[in-house]
Amino acid sequence: xxxxxxxxxxxxxxxxxxxxxxxxxxxxxxxxxxxxxxxxxxxxxxxxxxxxxxxxxxxxxxxxxxxxxxxxxxxxxxxxxxxxxxxxxxxxxxxxxxxxxxxxxxxxxxxxxxxxxxxxxxxxxxxxxxxxxxxxxxxxxxxxxxxxxxxxxxxxxxxxxxxxxxxxxxxxxxxxxxxxxxxxxxxxxxxxxxxxxxxxxxxxxxxxxxxxxxxxxxxxxxxxxxxxxxxxxxxxxxxxxxxxxxxxxxxxxxxxxxxxxxxxxxxxxxxxxxxxxxxxxxxxxxxxxxxxxxxxxxxxxxxxxxxxxxxxxxxxxxxxxxxxxxxxxxxxxxxxxxxxxxxxxxxxxxxxxxxxxxxxxxxxxxxxxxxxxxxxxxxxxxxxxxxxxxxxxxxxxxxxxxxxxxxxxxxxxxxxxxxxxxxxxxxxxxxxxxxxxxxxxxxxxxxxxxxxxxxxxxxxxxxxxxxxxxxxxxxxxxxxxxxxxxxxxxxxxxxxxx
Ligand code: GLN
Numbered sequence: 001x002x003x004x005x006x007x008x009x010x011x012x013x014x015x016x017x018x019x020x021x022x023x024x025x026x027x028x029x030x031x032x033x034x035x036x037x038x039x040x041x042x043x044x045x046x047x048x049x050x051x052x053x054x055x056x057x058x059x060x061x062x063x064x065x066x067x068x069x070x071x072x073x074x075x076x077x078x079x080x081x082x083x084x085x086x087x088x089x090x091x092x093x094x095x096x097x098x099x100x101x102x103x104x105x106x107x108x109x110x111x112x113x114x115x116x117x118x119x120x121x122x123x124x125x126x127x128x129x130x131x132x133x134x135x136x137x138x139x140x141x142x143x144x145x146x147x148x149x150x151x152x153x154x155x156x157x158x159x160x161x162x163x164x165x166x167x168x169x170x171x172x173x174x175x176x177x178x179x180x181x182x183x184x185x186x187x188x189x190x191x192x193x194x195x196x197x198x199x200x201x202x203x204x205x206x207x208x209x210x211x212x213x214x215x216x217x218x219x220x221x222x223x224x225x226x227x228x229x230x231x232x233x234x235x236x237x238x239x240x241x242x243x244x245x246x247x248x249x250x251x252x253x254x255x256x257x258x259x260x261x262x263x264x265x266x267x268x269x270x271x272x273x274x275x276x277x278x279x280x281x282x283x284x285x286x287x288x289x290x291x292x293x294x295x296x297x298x299x300x301x302x303x304x305x306x307x308x309x310x311x312x313x314x315x316x317x318x319x320x321x322x323x324x325x326x327x328x329x330x331x332x333x334x335x336x337x338x339x340x341x342x343x344x345x346x347x348x349x350x351x352x353x354x355x356x357x358x359x360x361x362x363x364x365x366x367x368x369x370x371x372x373x374x375x376x377x378x379x380x381x382x383x384x385x386x387x388x389x390x391x392x393x394x395x396x397x398x399x400x401x402x403x404x405x406x407x408x409x410x411x412x413x414x415x416x417x418x419x420x421x422x423x424x425x426x427x428x429x430x431x432x433x434x435x436x437x438x439x440x441x442x443x444x445x446x447x448x449x450x451x452x453x454x455x456x457x458x459x460x461x462x463x464x465x466x467x468x469x470x471x472x473x474x475x476x477x478x479x480x481x482x483x484x485x486x487x488x489x490x491x492x493x494x495x496x497x498x
Pocket of ligand 1: 128129130131163164183184185186187188189216323436
């Protein structure tokens with residue numbers, strides 16, 4: 001039975017349809033491994049009964065011989081940023097304590113409508129702010145991966161799973177679920193995917209509805225799937241995407257048959273290599289992986305072209321003005337009146353209650369961002385910081401527009417390093433923010449971008465490559481990612497220690 005948990009989305013779907021196992025067997029197998037993996041702290045809430053109910057529905061539909069829903073028989077994980085009706089939703093923060101949404105996010109609702117069941121709500125950095133899953137009020141997530149010493153022996157030191165979708169990445173890499181949702185504001189799908197040897201796509205901004213996703217930086221937030229293969233991500237995205245009138249920035253474009261359109265041939269395609277991504281002090285093994293990716297694309301028949309994205313250098317500073325600014329506005333709603341926590345000291349007036357609630361409810365990283373965001377939006381500094389950052393954001397987007405005259409997709413590393421130990425970067429916010437140096441530009445431009453596992457570091461830890469595509473051209477991103485996936489033939493997986 002435990003073997004069922006090694007299967008991915010397509011294998012589970014096809015095996016269930018072919019009568020090899022029941023959906024209930026699948027749900028029970030995953031519920032059991034989730035229950036046995038508390039050492040990873042990947043789940044904030046488990047919902048075994050939800051997974052079983054969906055499984056029984058799938059089994060009944062199969063027995064009745066009717067049409068099966070696309071995700072019938074597939075249990076998945078849900079990042080705890082998606083509001084789930086009747087199941088507590090925390091955004092990884094103490095300030096939402098006691099909050100059980102009376103409504104369902106559009107993306108999670110679409111996944112349930114497609115037949116998927118929910119194994120639980122996945123841990124994450126608080127309000128999706130972070131790159132290591134250390135800012136959660138529910139404790140850090142531990143990666144299932146362990147480094148190897150030079151002797152080949154496995155280290156016992158913990159590693160971070162990346163963030164903010166760190167519960168998602170850890171759970172999928174540890175085979176606790178075949179796929180799960182993530183969200184990506186500046187890299188939170190791609191960076192944790194890279195750190196844990198799995199795949200993840202941030203679709204074009206507006207592809208997936210933001211309705212019911214706890215807001216961080218609304219002009220950047222985008223949901224997307226994480227899984228262990230390109231095909232599984234395509235299957236998931238087909239269920240998650242689609243126009244939603246409840247989200248004013250949702251794009252009214254048809255959801256395409258991405259899985260059916262998968263094609264790994266790169267003949268006639270041009271792959272751009274942006275020279276500005278050769279950052280100072282890039283570790284040689286990241287550079288070598290990038291070169292390897294270029295060689296794989298040549299092998300797949302692509303033409304490689306050098307391109308320039310001259311404003312890349314400004315991406316992180318621009319992101320760390322715009323994202324905190326939007327966060328300071330979005331998070332103003334947590335005031336002890338409407339949702340979650342209320343700290344009402346004796347004799348306190350309304351202002352005191354706001355202050356006490358926010359002091360007790362938000363973690364340090366969230367407070368840092370709220371201070372920065374409030375500052376850059378304040379009357380005296382708005383033009384100097386916020387308006388200027390918006391202007392530079394436009395220049396960054398225009399860089400990509402120009403690059404598309406020369407190429408169809410871009411190839412870059414996903415992250416400047418492999419996973420690190422908890423605590424290694426948390427004292428220095430700038431070091432932590434540098435994790436997103438390669439992922440933030442596509443976020444600012446609203447473009448689809450995907451990470452696929454491409455190799456191992458010298459310490460035996462996963463490293464990803466990133467494909468960035470044109471707006472709404474997820475198909476080219478998937479296809480290029482598939483070409484890499486086939487050549488990288490990444491089969492490494494963490495050895496169970498938890
Ligand atoms: N690590 C980045 C940050 O801390 C990105 C987070 C995200 O994409 N949600 O803001």
